[in-house]
Amino acid sequence: MVDTLFVRELKVQTRIGIYDWEREVPQTVLIDLEIAADAARAARTDKVExxxxxxxxxxxxxxxxxxxxxxxxxxxxxEIARIVREEFGAPWVRVAVHKPAAVRGTRDVGVRIERGQATK
Incomplete structure (x- = not known):
């Protein structure tokens, strides 16, 4: 079984979009992360390090x-997957980027990717 740290709906303002009007003011994106990590090792030491x-x-x-x-x-x-893997040493990450209300008539649109190998 793979241990997974997770973050749900990290809310950030950023400039994103294909249309000029989208890039005039920051828009809200929501980030969901799942990161492979050894929870047993952390539990044994009880140290964030x-x-x-x-x-x-x-x-x-x-x-x-x-x-x-x-x-x-x-x-x-x-880019988020690259940062998490390269800068934080995660062997595997799943990233979802949500752009709420980007498409009229929808609550949410976005993309979900996985990068790396989850280890056992």
């Missing part, structure tokens, strides 16, 4: 997104 600190991950992603200007949610998802 023994796991991936989701607060630090969230702070890094907010910094990235607040400064980003992208057209596609796919680009955002790929």
């Amino acid at each position: 023994a796991t991936i600190n989701y607060q630090t991950v969230c702070d890094r992603l907010v910094d990235y997104l607040e400064g980003a200007e992208t057209e596609l949610v796919e680009t955002v998802a790929e």
Whole structure:
């Protein structure tokens, strides 16, 4: 079984979209993360240093997104996956990027990707 840390609906303002009007003001995106991590190791030590600190991950992603200007949610998802894997050493990550109300008549649109290998 793979242990997974998760973050649901990290809310961030960023400039994203394919239309000029979308890039004039920041829009809300919601980020869901699942990150493979060894929860047993962390539990044995009871120290945050023994796991991936989701607060630090969230702070890094907010910094990235607040400064980003992208057209596609796919680009955002790929960059988030890269950051989590390369900067935090996660072997596997699942990222969902939601852009609420981007399409009239919908509650939410977005993309979900997985990168890396979940280890057992």
